[in-house]
Every structure is written in C-alpha cells, then in structure tokens.
Amino acid sequence: MNLNQIPRKEYPRPHFDRGDWLNLNGEWNFSFDEANIGEKEKWYESGNLEKKIIVPFTYETIASGIGEEKFCPNIWYSKRAAVPKEYGDKQVVLHFQAADYITKVWVNGKFVGKHQGGQVAFSFNITTFIDENREFTIVVKNEDSLSCHQPRGKQRWMDQNFGCWYVQTTGIWQTVWLEFLNESHLDSVKITPDIDTESVEFSFNFAEEIDFNENLTLKTEITFDQLSIKSFSTDVNRQKYTTRVNISSNRFDWNVKMWSPQHPNLYDVVFTLYRNGEILDRVASYFGMRKISIDHGNVLLNNIPIYQRLLLDQGYWKESHLTPPSEEAILQDIDKTMEMGFNGVRKHMKVEDQRYLYWADKKGLLVWSEMAATFEFSDEAVQNFTEEWMEIVKQQYNHPSIITWTPFNESWGVKNIYTDVKQQKFTEGIYNITKAFDSMRPVIVNDGWEHTVSDILTLHDYVESGAEFSERYKDQENIVGNKIAFNKHKHAMAQGYEYKGQPIIISEYGGIAFCSEEGWGYGNQVKNEEEFLKRFESVTQAIKDIDYISGFCYTQITDVQQEVNGLLTEDRQPKIELKKIREITLK
Missing domain, CATH: 2.60.40.10 (Immunoglobulins)
Structure with missing residues (x-):
C-alpha cells in the first residue's frame, strides 16, 4: 500500500453524522515497546518513533505496511495534526472507532486519558491540550495481553494459530478522527x-x-x-x-x-x-420502522413470521484481518451474501464496523450482533465482559438491521455453564441487563447449546448427511427435553433450565471444505463442486423440511486463515457458482 494513501476515507459513524470532522487515517509513526520502557522514558513527549504504520490497520497485517505477526504487548503511535482554521474556536474531540485493548493518549506531551476495551468506539475531548497555534502531536500507547479474561473473540493467545483461532489484533484497528463541536451540542x-x-x-x-x-x-x-x-x-x-x-x-x-x-x-x-x-x-x-417479536415458536418481523437464512460471517480479510480494507470490500461481502440467497448474517465473535451495519440497514440484510468472547470465567472476566457488552448494545442500538443480540457462543468463557450456578447466573444477568436497555430484540444465551434463559433456542450441528440430520431431529421432545445430546456431545439446555416454546434455529451447520485446500473444515472434505452441492443441499433441505425449525445459519461466507470452509476464498473468489448456492438456499 502507498504510504501516502489515506484508507477508509468515509465518515465512520453514519447513524450520527456531522459535517465538521477530519479523518486521521493514513501514515503514523510507530514503535514496538516489548520491554515496556516507553512511559518511563517519556516517549509521549517527543512522539519520535522509529517505524511507520498505516492506520487503521494493525501491525500484524500486510495493509499496515509492517506485517509482523509476533505478539507485542505494548505499541506506540504518534501523529502531527492541526485544527483547520474554520474550526479555530470549536471544541476538538479525538475519536477512536476501536483500538485493542487498553488505549492511553497524550496530546502535546500531556496525558489526556485512558480507555479499556477492544471492540467499542470511544473519544477524548482534547481542546485544552492544544496550543494556541492549534497544532498538536497525538501520541497513543496500546497495551494488550494474551489474557483469556479479556474479550478476545477469535484472537489467538498462543504463538501460532490453532483450531479456529487466528492472528491476534493489537492496537488501532478502526478509523481515528477529529470532530469539531460547540460546547453546547x-x-x-x-x-x-x-x-x-x-x-x-x-x-x-x-x-x-x-x-x-x-x-x-x-x-x-x-x-x-x-x-x-x-x-x-x-x-x-x-x-x-x-x-x-x-x-x-x-x-x-x-x-x-x-x-x-x-x-x-x-x-x-x-x-x-x-x-x-x-x-x-x-x-x-x-x-427503520420495524419490529422483532416472538410468538408460538416463530420469530416475527413486523408481526409476520420470517424464516431466517443466515450466513456465518467472521469479517476477516487476508490483507487487513478484522479491519475492512475499504468500503467497497464491505459492499462486496454484503452483495455476495444476498446473491447467494441468504437474508442475513451472524456476525461471529466480532463487533462489526459501523459502515458494514449502515450498508446492512440500507440493503436490508438481517444481522445477529455477537460479542467477542472471553475464554476463562472469573470476576475480572465478568466485569470486562459486562462493561464492554453494554457499550456495544448502546452504540449499535439504532441499526434496524440488527435483529438479535448474541452475547455468548458455545459456552466460551462459561465452559462449565451446564452445571455451574455462578456461570449460569452470569449469563442470566447479561440477558436481563440487555433486555433492560433493549426490550425490542431477542437475546440468545448461549448460542449453540447449554442455554439458560434465551429468547431463541439455537443449535450447532455439523452432521454431514441430510438423512442423519432428519433422523436426529425427528423427535423435538428428545432435543428440547434434554433427553439426548442432540449433536452427540452437548445438550440444548443447561441443568435446571427448561425449554419454554422458543423458536428453534440451527445457527451453525455445514462448514464444508475441499480436500485440495490446505487447512481444515468440518467433517470429511469434498473432492469437487458436485460433491459439495450434494452435501450442501442434503443437509440444508433436511433442516428446511423439519417444521419446528425456523431458520438456519451456514458456516461460512469466506475462508479465514487456516479455516478453509468458506463459500468464498479469503480473496472473495467463489468456490462454487453463486447461483447454484442460491438455488439451494431458496429452494
């Protein structure tokens, strides 16, 4: 990427749009601080850092101009900026759309503030730190860790990728910008x-x-x-x-x-x-004037039952990881999702870019908004998770495309939820506080299995045969009554909880990979398009044929690093003709 090119030039917060702003993306100074000596040596006073980086891409990505995947717990950024003359008497607010995980900010060598949380937008009023000439130096230190007690989603906490965990995201990963305001606003x-x-x-x-x-x-x-x-x-x-x-x-x-x-x-x-x-x-x-409700085992949109045909979407790109490389890339993903006949996405283990949600609103794509999981249960994890989750709900509330909140997935961070009362009560608490702020949308706890309180019962099953799926799910009571481990290893409900007539959705299935690819998918890999389509149609049709199931979510839209079970490659090239996927999805 050209170091002088400014990426992601579009306004970053389209649901609360002001005209008086300045994009700070592009080239910044940058340094690793592996020994954590920067604060002691007062790097924030000069802002003279040894490397260059392209913001908003993290140092682990090719798009950043660095591409170093080794984890560094402390990194620094600096940039010179100036207030345009027409805003000389305005308040100056410095916005970060997201930076992972702890962010410390100095302006002209003076400490401005600190923020914790890697998924949410935050800001600082820096007016009093700016010189009379209205020029200033911004210095940012990001502190991250490999802790499983902080929300990290699919970020790895080991030296190498493993399973479905990928290269970590450290530091600024969404747009940085200035906004100019009157005191009364x-x-x-x-x-x-x-x-x-x-x-x-x-x-x-x-x-x-x-x-x-x-x-x-x-x-x-x-x-x-x-x-x-x-x-x-x-x-x-x-x-x-x-x-x-x-x-x-x-x-x-x-x-x-x-x-x-x-x-x-x-x-x-x-x-x-x-x-x-x-x-x-x-x-x-x-x-958007729309209503989400639940009645007699159905999810209703505007008081009419809707069958959800969802696609799992982790929002990763080869060159930029969690950061969409461009608005065109966002539109491409949405358009291809809809071209394949899906009417929504489950945004998996990621709090998505506001521009994605804006285009989902504009184009009519349903979105399940999910939280990046912690992976251990502790007092620290509970506090970290709760504070960040509620800020996410607040920031995303106005998007009509979001029809479901999904704070927990497959017992990640609550691994003993099946029997542990403390973990069960934690998920109940998140459910209730979410509903207190947003009574409109369904809340799913815990997506995939071992539900406590939940507005929808969601099940994950990577069975490869439609016939086997039909046999497994022919008796609804066996599943919802916890009489069997429905997918051969997990129960639908946690102990002490009962099914209460909620809609049932198969919210993960498929994950089919081709055997010619390096990496993994779910189950046996297929040799060619014909084998893929046969298996995809077999299981998808079996799901649709069961009358008590009200939707599905196929895994997944694209390959992600070592996980090669996407309908598209990491470069967004179709593996199968999209119209053939559409024919099966809509059949």
Whole structure:
C-alpha cells in the first residue's frame, strides 16, 4: 500500500453524522515497546518513533505496511495534526472507532486519558491540550495481553494459530478522527420505532458542558425519500429527555413505510440545536420502522413470521484481518451474501464496523450482533465482559438491521455453564441487563447449546448427511427435553433450565471444505463442486423440511486463515457458482 494513501476515507459513524470532522487515517509513526520502557522514558513527549504504520490497520497485517505477526504487548503511535482554521474556536474531540485493548493518549506531551476495551468506539475531548497555534502531536500507547479474561473473540493467545483461532489484533484497528463541536451540542440519541402505534421515540442526551441558561431549542425533522413527514421543536432545559411522535402519513400505503429485507425503507432524520436562532449543532441520522417479536415458536418481523437464512460471517480479510480494507470490500461481502440467497448474517465473535451495519440497514440484510468472547470465567472476566457488552448494545442500538443480540457462543468463557450456578447466573444477568436497555430484540444465551434463559433456542450441528440430520431431529421432545445430546456431545439446555416454546434455529451447520485446500473444515472434505452441492443441499433441505425449525445459519461466507470452509476464498473468489448456492438456499 502507498504510504501516502489515506484508507477508509468515509465518515465512520453514519447513524450520527456531522459535517465538521477530519479523518486521521493514513501514515503514523510507530514503535514496538516489548520491554515496556516507553512511559518511563517519556516517549509521549517527543512522539519520535522509529517505524511507520498505516492506520487503521494493525501491525500484524500486510495493509499496515509492517506485517509482523509476533505478539507485542505494548505499541506506540504518534501523529502531527492541526485544527483547520474554520474550526479555530470549536471544541476538538479525538475519536477512536476501536483500538485493542487498553488505549492511553497524550496530546502535546500531556496525558489526556485512558480507555479499556477492544471492540467499542470511544473519544477524548482534547481542546485544552492544544496550543494556541492549534497544532498538536497525538501520541497513543496500546497495551494488550494474551489474557483469556479479556474479550478476545477469535484472537489467538498462543504463538501460532490453532483450531479456529487466528492472528491476534493489537492496537488501532478502526478509523481515528477529529470532530469539531460547540460546547453546547447533542451527545447521543436513542431511536426506538413502534410500528404498532405508528410512532417513533427519541431519547436525547446532551453534552455535559451544555449551558441551559442559553435559549436553546432542538428541532427534529423527519423525511422519507426527501418528502417531509414530521417536524417539531423542543425547548432544551435539561440534559436528557424523551419524546414520542406519530409518523403515519396518508401519502403512503399502510401509512408507514416498514423496514424489511424485501423493502429496506429508511426514514432520514436531522437534529438541529439552536441558540436564539443560531445553529450550534446539526446531526443527520436515520431509522427503520420495524419490529422483532416472538410468538408460538416463530420469530416475527413486523408481526409476520420470517424464516431466517443466515450466513456465518467472521469479517476477516487476508490483507487487513478484522479491519475492512475499504468500503467497497464491505459492499462486496454484503452483495455476495444476498446473491447467494441468504437474508442475513451472524456476525461471529466480532463487533462489526459501523459502515458494514449502515450498508446492512440500507440493503436490508438481517444481522445477529455477537460479542467477542472471553475464554476463562472469573470476576475480572465478568466485569470486562459486562462493561464492554453494554457499550456495544448502546452504540449499535439504532441499526434496524440488527435483529438479535448474541452475547455468548458455545459456552466460551462459561465452559462449565451446564452445571455451574455462578456461570449460569452470569449469563442470566447479561440477558436481563440487555433486555433492560433493549426490550425490542431477542437475546440468545448461549448460542449453540447449554442455554439458560434465551429468547431463541439455537443449535450447532455439523452432521454431514441430510438423512442423519432428519433422523436426529425427528423427535423435538428428545432435543428440547434434554433427553439426548442432540449433536452427540452437548445438550440444548443447561441443568435446571427448561425449554419454554422458543423458536428453534440451527445457527451453525455445514462448514464444508475441499480436500485440495490446505487447512481444515468440518467433517470429511469434498473432492469437487458436485460433491459439495450434494452435501450442501442434503443437509440444508433436511433442516428446511423439519417444521419446528425456523431458520438456519451456514458456516461460512469466506475462508479465514487456516479455516478453509468458506463459500468464498479469503480473496472473495467463489468456490462454487453463486447461483447454484442460491438455488439451494431458496429452494
């Protein structure tokens, strides 16, 4: 990659869009600090680091310009920046869309702050650290570890890849950017649609620095396809408030334009904060009018049962690992997913880039949002997981494409959940706190097997034969009643918990690899396309033929490093004609 090229130029947070911003991606100075001497030697004072790196790609990736896969627990970045003249009197906020795992920041040699958590966006107001000439040096130290008590997902904690664990992600791995604001500004908006009352609820949160002695008014303008739907203004005299507005319009059939995979209708909304008629802040956003609910063993979308045809998607790229290399790469993955007949993805062990979610919203792709797992159970792991998970739910809440929260997978981090009451209560706690913040979406605990409380019962089974699958699942009571280990090694429910009529989805199956490839897949590898299609159709059709199963998720969209069971290669080349996959998926 050209060191002067700026990657990922697009605005990183499209559901809360402001025009006054500056992208800091591109070339930064960089150094490894294996001996952890940087703070003692005050590297943050000069920012003179020996190497170069391309942000937002981690040093382990080819796209970063370094490509060193050996783990280093402490790394440093630095970059000179300046506030554009037109923003000379504004507050300056430094944003990180994600950096793994602990981030420390200095500006002009002074410590700004610290953040812990590798999956979420965070920011620092750096206004008071900037010189009068409005130029400054940003220095970042990232501290990571191989601890299994921190959320790490599919990142390995050994020297080499193993099983389904891949090269680790260390440091900045999503966009870094500056935003320029007045002291009085909007901090966040939680948007909750309600199709049954044809209304939408806005929960506004204003900046802590806001001056309520000013004559402040917030105007909210809702449009659809540039057609004005609703406009209203509210006097701002407290930091938080909630309002609900009916958006029905006789200009549309059924009064409201619903969001669905077939019709991914989105309403645009602009929030403008005024002081005596002067604009202080303007934020563009959007929302989808859709409802997710459960009734009589079915998942309902907009009160209608929906059969979910999902594709497992780990969001890895050969040259850039967890970081999408470009917006075009994001669109390619979504388009190919839909071309193969799938109507959604299970984002596995990864909190996905906001631009991916934006395009899923725009194109009508259903998304299950999952958490990166810890791999040990302890007080430390519980705290790390809980704090980061709830920030994820908060940050992703407004995306209509997200229809399911999946905080736990296959007992990772809660390996004794089948019998251990403490681990069971932990998952119950995550379920309940998630539902307290978001009562709309189903929450799955624990995806694949050994469920405690869960809105959907999800089962993982890599059986290779449709006939064997049909025989195994012909008696629903054997499975949901814990009478058998349904996939020959795990039960559906943890001890002490009962099936309560939830929808049942086979949320992992398939994983077929070709024997000509180096790496592994699930079960026996196939010799050619004909063998692949025969096996894929056999099991997929067997799943669809069982009436109490309401969806499936095939493993997986692409190869990932040593795991070569993708429908596409790591380079996104199809292994089988996509139309043949589509014919079976939609049959």
